[in-house]
Amino acid sequence: MDWTALIISLRLAVFTVLILLPIGIVTGRVLAYRNFPGKGMVEALVALPLVLPPTVFGYYLLVAFGAASPIGQLWQATFGHQLVFTFEGLLLASIIFNLPFAIQPMERGFEAIAPEIREAAACCGLTPWRALLKIELPLALPSILTAMVLSFAHTLGEFGIVLMVGGSIPGETRTIAIAIYDRVQAFDEAGAAQMSALLLAISLITIALVFIFSRRGDRWPK
Amino acid sequence: MSAPTGLQVELRQDAPIPLAAEFSCAPGEVLALVGPSGSGKTTILRSIAGAYRPRHGAVAINGETWFCSDDNIHLPPHRRAVGMVFQNYALFPHLTALQNVMTAMDHLPRGEREAEARHLLQMVHLGGLEERRPAALSGGQQQRVAVARALARKPQVLLLDEPFSAVDKATRQRLYREIAELRRALHLPIVLVTHDLDEAAMLADRLAVLHHGRTLQTGTPEEVTTRPLSPEVARLVNLRNVFDATVTGRRDGGGVIIQWSGMTMETVKDTRLPIGTAVCWVIPDGFVVVHRRDRPSRGEHENPVSGMVESMLSIGQAAMLTMRPHHDARLPLHFSVPLHVARRNGLAPGVEVTVSLLAEGIHLMPAA
Numbered sequence: 078m079d080w081t082a083l084i085i086s087l088r089l090a091v092f093t094v095l096i097l098l099p100i101g102i103v104t105g106r107v108l109a110y111r112n113f114p115g116k117g118m119v120e121a122l123v124a125l126p127l128v129l130p131p132t133v134f135g136y137y138l139l140v141a142f143g144a145a146s147p148i149g150q151l152w153q154a155t156f157g158h159q160l161v162f163t164f165e166g167l168l169l170a171s172i173i174f175n176l177p178f179a180i181q182p183m184e185r186g187f188e189a190i191a192p193e194i195r196e197a198a199a200c201c202g203l204t205p206w207r208a209l210l211k212i213e214l215p216l217a218l219p220s221i222l223t224a225m226v227l228s229f230a231h232t233l234g235e236f237g238i239v240l241m242v243g244g245s246i247p248g249e250t251r252t253i254a255i256a257i258y259d260r261v262q263a264f265d266e267a268g269a270a271q272m273s274a275l276l277l278a279i280s281l282i283t284i285a286l287v288f289i290f291s292r293r294g295d296r297w298p299k
Numbered sequence: 300m301s302a303p304t305g306l307q308v309e310l311r312q313d314a315p316i317p318l319a320a321e322f323s324c325a326p327g328e329v330l331a332l333v334g335p336s337g338s339g340k341t342t343i344l345r346s347i348a349g350a351y352r353p354r355h356g357a358v359a360i361n362g363e364t365w366f367c368s369d370d371n372i373h374l375p376p377h378r379r380a381v382g383m384v385f386q387n388y389a390l391f392p393h394l395t396a397l398q399n400v401m402t403a404m405d406h407l408p409r410g411e412r413e414a415e416a417r418h419l420l421q422m423v424h425l426g427g428l429e430e431r432r433p434a435a436l437s438g439g440q441q442q443r444v445a446v447a448r449a450l451a452r453k454p455q456v457l458l459l460d461e462p463f464s465a466v467d468k469a470t471r472q473r474l475y476r477e478i479a480e481l482r483r484a485l486h487l488p489i490v491l492v493t494h495d496l497d498e499a500a501m502l503a504d505r506l507a508v509l510h511h512g513r514t515l516q517t518g519t520p521e522e523v524t525t526r527p528l529s530p531e532v533a534r535l536v537n538l539r540n541v542f543d544a545t546v547t548g549r550r551d552g553g554g555v556i557i558q559w560s561g562m563t564m565e566t567v568k569d570t571r572l573p574i575g576t577a578v579c580w581v582i583p584d585g586f587v588v589v590h591r592r593d594r595p596s597r598g599e600h601e602n603p604v605s606g607m608v609e610s611m612l613s614i615g616q617a618a619m620l621t622m623r624p625h626h627d628a629r630l631p632l633h634f635s636v637p638l639h640v641a642r643r644n645g646l647a648p649g650v651e652v653t654v655s656l657l658a659e660g661i662h663l664m665p666a667a
Contacts, residue, residue, distance in 0.1 A: 099544075115576075130308075152527075191389065193385045193386075193387065193389040194389050194391065196345070196348070196350045196376065196383075196384070196385070196389070197385055197389035197390075197391070197638070198376045198391075198402070199348075199349070199350065199375065199376035200348055200350070200376050200377075200381055200383040200449075201377075201402050201403035201448065201452060202377050202380075202384075202401075202403055202405050202406065202452050202589065203377055203405065204377050208377075211402065212391055212402075215393050216392070217394055256531075265320075
């Protein structure tokens, strides 16, 4: 069992989820309630990681973060080391490829709040900020939890993009999914089996949680 | 502070939803906006609340401007003291009845909110149900929570959007009485949106008849339902006996004489319309009197019309009749009589009948 890899995976997943939480709430809410030119394009971009092969997506991220790119150069100038093949680079990639998993459930959650409920909040004298905290977020909570759990699980399991952007540097970017692949390559059947069983258990629990949250969402008739 | 002057509303726009509405509502008055679905009633209510911003117009309450397109003023809903009861109540499903009401009390110190919310729930007869969520309340109870929540904000105007459409008939009757009581206690302008004319006539002091966002007529229920300004209003208030005629003369008593498809009719309306003017006339149900067979009836000499009963439908204790007059069978005349009157006179489809159209009930309007 590669505990270092497991800890890197968990760190990556936790940071990804925490950073995506505000991004998902703001973007999901805007997409649910506002109409603006180019909205379809934005939704398509958000959904792109769902359909693009991870290696293709990883390749473009590698190019975009590389030492020759503006992002890579800016990072190098600011922090004094390169972005690719580091934990930070991996985190940035992870945030980007998890956008659909975070934003889409939250968007659906905000959409499901009837417009007159939001109008009622305003007619009760709640400022938009108070209405968000007291009415919208509690009603969208099951969807927000679903989004967080999905992003968490998806980060633990992602392989292609992690390999492209992060490489497999032990203690820095070697996640548990990559460690499993390495174990198989090294004919360490037992190690691969242990880690695979752990990921399987985490995935199962995740899916169970998603179902529990979505059932909670039905508890309040619309 | 000056004496409350009530609500003044004037809204105009061509698109996306056409609006040409103008009305006022005094403190303590109930104004009903009536009209078919899609006539802009809810849009007007949302414009008062601030949830919708029309292109042109003004909304003012007790001298305070909430919206004025000329001065570019548009207060957001949370800064307008409105109490709004939504059509499906729009209660917050994750909060209890008490919490729903307390949500609208941000203006009160935290410590006073719960007592005040309990007091309001008592007032709408919901004592004991404070801890229930909306899903555990009946339709009528939900409506009462919505009313309590609307009042919790100490509103300057109460807006009711079809508040009785989602409850059964028995509950509705009880809620009517409660709204009538509330309105005596509150002394607020109350704007009620409804498509049910009977409901409007029962609860409101004045009606504003709307069609395609336009206020066609504003007046007491009696005015609007017996003296509509136009054939369009007549149709909207369910007056079915609307016909074309021409002014042909003037009676000694003052009323004009009209010619209705070859038949001469007397009215008591002393209009200044010159002879030869094309008009529309309307007669409400209650002014059509059936001639009794056994003895003369009241007003028998007034505008007698004979014809054949085409259909008769009894609804409760009333019979709704349609007759085809002999002088022009293309112009069906509708009226209703108590069921026992219909029985006594042997009214049934195919039977000959003579009715009088009482002159005092005939109302003239400009031709469509």
